[in-house]
Amino acid sequence: xxxxxxxxxxxxxxxxxxxxxxxxxxxxxxxxxxxxxxxxxxxxxxxxxxxxxxxxxxxxxxxxxxxxxxxxxxxxxxxxxxxxxxxxxxxxxxxxxxxxxxxxxxxxxxxxxxxxxxxxxxxxxxxxxxxxxxxxxxxxxxxxxxxxxxxxxxxxxxxxxxxxxxxxxxxxxxxxxxxxxxxxxxxxxxxxxxxxxxxxxxxxxxxxxxxxxxxxxxxxxxxxxxxxxxxxxxxxxxxxxxxxxxxxxxxxxxxxxxxxxxxxxxxxxxxxxxxxxxxxxxxxxxxxxxxxxxxxxxxxxxxxxxxxxxxxxxxxxxxxxxxxxxxxxxxxxxxxxxxxxxxxxxxxxxxxxxxxxxxxxxxxxxxxxxxxxxxxxxxxxxxxxxxxxxxxxxxxxxxxxxxxxxxxxxxxxxxxxxxxxxxxxxxxxxxxxxxxxxxxxxxxxxxxxxxxxxxxxxxxxxxxxxxxxxxxxxxxxxxxxxxxxx
Amino acid sequence: xxxxxxxxxxxxxxxxxxxxxxxxxxxxxxxxxxxxxxxxxxxxxxxxxxxxxxxxxxxxxxxxxxxxxxxxxxxxxxxxxxxxxxxxxxxxxxxxxxxxxxxxxxxxxxxxxxxxxxxxxxxxxxxxxxxxxxxxxxxxxxxxxxxxxxxxxxxxxxxxxxxxxxxxxxxxxxxxxxxxxxxxxxxxxxxxxxxxxxxxxxxxxxxxxxxxxxxxxxxxxxxxxxxxxxxxxxxxxxxxxxxxxxxxxxxxxxxxxxxxxxxxxxxxxxxxxxxxxxxxxxxxxxxxxxxxxxxxxxxxxxxxxxxxxxxxxxxxxxxxxxxxxxxxxxxxxxxxxxxxxxxx
Ligand code: SF4
Numbered sequence: 001x002x003x004x005x006x007x008x009x010x011x012x013x014x015x016x017x018x019x020x021x022x023x024x025x026x027x028x029x030x031x032x033x034x035x036x037x038x039x040x041x042x043x044x045x046x047x048x049x050x051x052x053x054x055x056x057x058x059x060x061x062x063x064x065x066x067x068x069x070x071x072x073x074x075x076x077x078x079x080x081x082x083x084x085x086x087x088x089x090x091x092x093x094x095x096x097x098x099x100x101x102x103x104x105x106x107x108x109x110x111x112x113x114x115x116x117x118x119x120x121x122x123x124x125x126x127x128x129x130x131x132x133x134x135x136x137x138x139x140x141x142x143x144x145x146x147x148x149x150x151x152x153x154x155x156x157x158x159x160x161x162x163x164x165x166x167x168x169x170x171x172x173x174x175x176x177x178x179x180x181x182x183x184x185x186x187x188x189x190x191x192x193x194x195x196x197x198x199x200x201x202x203x204x205x206x207x208x209x210x211x212x213x214x215x216x217x218x219x220x221x222x223x224x225x226x227x228x229x230x231x232x233x234x235x236x237x238x239x240x241x242x243x244x245x246x247x248x249x250x251x252x253x254x255x256x257x258x259x260x261x262x263x264x265x266x267x268x269x270x271x272x273x274x275x276x277x278x279x280x281x282x283x284x285x286x287x288x289x290x291x292x293x294x295x296x297x298x299x300x301x302x303x304x305x306x307x308x309x310x311x312x313x314x315x316x317x318x319x320x321x322x323x324x325x326x327x328x329x330x331x332x333x334x335x336x337x338x339x340x341x342x343x344x345x346x347x348x349x350x351x352x353x354x355x356x357x358x359x360x361x362x363x364x365x366x367x368x369x370x371x372x373x374x375x376x377x378x379x380x381x382x383x384x385x386x387x388x389x390x391x392x393x394x395x396x397x398x399x400x401x402x403x404x405x406x407x408x409x410x411x412x413x414x415x416x417x418x419x420x421x422x423x424x425x426x427x428x429x430x431x432x433x434x435x436x437x438x439x440x441x442x443x444x445x446x447x448x449x450x451x452x453x454x455x456x457x458x459x460x461x462x463x464x465x466x467x468x469x470x471x472x473x474x475x476x477x478x479x480x481x482x483x484x485x486x
Numbered sequence: 487x488x489x490x491x492x493x494x495x496x497x498x499x500x501x502x503x504x505x506x507x508x509x510x511x512x513x514x515x516x517x518x519x520x521x522x523x524x525x526x527x528x529x530x531x532x533x534x535x536x537x538x539x540x541x542x543x544x545x546x547x548x549x550x551x552x553x554x555x556x557x558x559x560x561x562x563x564x565x566x567x568x569x570x571x572x573x574x575x576x577x578x579x580x581x582x583x584x585x586x587x588x589x590x591x592x593x594x595x596x597x598x599x600x601x602x603x604x605x606x607x608x609x610x611x612x613x614x615x616x617x618x619x620x621x622x623x624x625x626x627x628x629x630x631x632x633x634x635x636x637x638x639x640x641x642x643x644x645x646x647x648x649x650x651x652x653x654x655x656x657x658x659x660x661x662x663x664x665x666x667x668x669x670x671x672x673x674x675x676x677x678x679x680x681x682x683x684x685x686x687x688x689x690x691x692x693x694x695x696x697x698x699x700x701x702x703x704x705x706x707x708x709x710x711x712x713x714x715x716x717x718x719x720x721x722x723x724x725x726x727x728x729x730x731x732x733x734x735x736x737x738x739x740x741x742x743x744x745x746x747x748x749x750x751x752x753x754x755x756x757x758x759x760x761x762x763x764x765x766x767x768x769x770x771x772x773x774x775x776x777x778x779x780x781x782x783x784x785x786x787x788x789x790x791x792x793x794x795x796x797x798x799x800x801x802x803x804x805x806x807x808x809x810x811x812x813x814x815x816x817x818x819x820x821x822x823x824x825x826x827x828x829x830x
Pocket of ligand 1: 157186187372399427430432
């Protein structure tokens with residue numbers, strides 16, 4: 001893929017997954033103009049702080065130690081995605097320094113960021129995503145801080161968000177934290193309540209439990225074009241809209257601005273642009289003969305839909321760049337997987353990113369995910385009242401309903417992308433994985449005879465247990481390949 | 487902010503213009519770490535494993551905010567072929583420079599950081615420190631700068647004479663030294679270390695401002711430009727006097743300047759709006775005086791400097807002398823923790 005900037009051209013090397021050192025060396029070939037050009041918060045003009053196109057080494061030096069062990073896609077677009085994502089902490093501080101408001105969203109509230117973005121100079125972010133930090137930093141400091149505040153190992157890794165909130169060294173004090181109650185998981189709830197005790201400005205948003213209206217199974221094939229649609233009882237929407245109105249009053253108070261429905265309509269258009277691009281990239285990647293982009297980058301990309309890593313315009317630009325890259329690779333018959341790679345759907349996002357590297361190291365590839373953020377993947381509809389669209393989006397969340405409804409998202413992908421195996425990476429101590437995984441397996445097996453591997457992701461630094469996961473993944477991929485051969 | 491910060495978190499906040507919980511406390515503990523571990527300085531300087539163990543032992547003892555990988559300013563010159571003298575209880579010093587006469591410049595071969603002389607010792611030490619404590623501590627590696635390295639290739643007075651008699655050749659030497667520095671910086675960065683340029687021979691105690699501007703500054707700038715390409719905040723340490731070149735410091739491109747003999751208040755008013763300052767308890771003082779005196783000095787320095795607009799790191803003006811009494815260093819650390827608080 002050639003990326004052009006005025007008259008300057010950068011050509012990606014042959015697609016490959018490369019390590020930190022190789023990216024460091026390759027970075028030398030990227031013209032300075034590109035480094036200078038890609039910026040976040042472009043409306044702030046050119047500042048010495050708002051560039052982000054840097055190789056993994058940069059973030060390694062600043063503490064993300066795991067990067068030296070990971071493998072990365074070698075395209076410029078993927079480097080942009082990594083740099084943009086890794087830079088989010090600094091970006092949030094810069095936002096505050098530049099006078100913007102920052103609003104934390106926690107729990108299954110991936111449908112709220114469009115509303116936040118519709119307020120001028122107001123930035124949403126997702127503290128839950130700091131659950132990756134202990135892994136990326138190979139560090140237990142955030143867990144230790146959470147433990148000090150009463151949330152220990154019996155809570156999922158998301159307790160790192162509590163540590164980060166307490167320290168305020170990973171993001172500045174949010175002007176408001178929007179936290180979910182109601183149909184939200186126990187772990188998240190205990191984390192959010194602990195944050196509340198620290199005296200931050202919080203707003204509780206109640207999410208209703210989504211009951212299946214009873215049409216499960218009937219729409220498996222019909223809904224292929226809407227992979228992310230969930231069914232719910234219509235009156236739930238009225239309830240969520242009411243909650244949205246409460247939230248709007250609070251946002252108006254915090255931002256000193258009036259809610260503008262037209263501004264929200266405009267934001268929804270942009271959000272849909274982002275989600276549409278992500279949908280297309282995933283579809284291209286999952287359908288192509290050779291997978292054009294690694295699983296790890298696909299996960300990073302999927303999570304951009306939550307809060308656009310705090311800069312919606314730049315996120316769209318990066319997703320477009322990635323889509324061009326992926327399309328070009330497919331057009332030229334190039335990819336990072338083998339022809340006969342085992343086609344795997346991954347359920348529940350692995351907090352330990354190296355597990356996604358293992359997938360390809362062992363001869364697998366990703367053809368679907370259910371990373372518990374369905375609410376931010378689906379395109380928002382264009383109802384004249386944008387709050388209706390947002391509420392519908394929220395009611396499509398992965399984890400607010402029955403396990404059957406969540407499994408439906410997986411079944412559609414098995415069907416559409418011809419999956420040959422399923423990996424479920426449980427979150428150690430999570431309140432839902434312990435019972436849900438068995439049910440998901442059962443519901444999948446009602447429909448498909450497909451190998452399923454499940455394991456618990458272990459905490460950072462537990463090398464022996466991690467090697468056991470590698471062994472199990474090795475055997476699993478081998479089984480799929482053996483099955484193919486026979 | 488409710489939780490306690492790790493040194494890495496504290497340092498990270500400083501670099502993005504945020505006020506941390508307290509002033510970063512960073513005495514330049516290098517070969518003194520050998521004393522803490524109980525090994526010879528010779529062993530410390532020639533074994534990456536020993537150097538790392540000593541750094542870790544020193545941190546466990548004192549709890550300062552960053553590790554310092556450094557043995558002496560002749561490191562790169564030695565890898566070019568200069569000979570250093572190693573003693574059991576002193577830092578290595580230049581014995582025989584490798585370019586005896588100016589015609590030999592053409593023979594200079596840029597060293598390979600992974601294979602030549604003691605450069606791999608540095609790398610091994612970084613690797614162990616980063617693996618062991620990099621989650622909570624920045625690992626700072628001192629890179630002898632081109633001017634200082636050139637002085638160790640030719641002999642210090644020789645090179646100063648070259649700068650007058652053979653300026654073209656002097657620049658040729660500096661050019662290859664710069665390339666060697668970049669290679670070492672690169673190798674250290676790949677292991678997670680944050681480079682700090684050290685240029686003692688560029689001090690106004692040694693050279694004139696004119697020589698600094700012609701022969702030191704442009705090459706320092708090349709190094710900072712190189713690191714800026716990776717978005718690194720660069721650090722520069724020049725010991726001795728730097729008051730005469732203070733206006734030139736920003737032109738080196740450095741974001742953090744570690745100063746020695748200058749008046750701190752004046753340095754703050756001259757540089758503090760745009761440059762983060764690191765300094766400057768006198769090494770002689772920390773070696774010779776007593777804990778109470780050190781405490782007072784640290785209190786008054788930190789009180790004077792903690793409001794430096796771009797940020798301040800309390801440090802020593804140069805490396806902590808090997809035989810510094812441990813209680814003096816502890817007094818330094820305790821006083822800076824007590825008086826350097828921004829919150830709580
Ligand atoms: S248990 Fe699951 S849903 Fe709950 S916070 Fe952890 S990952 Fe999120």
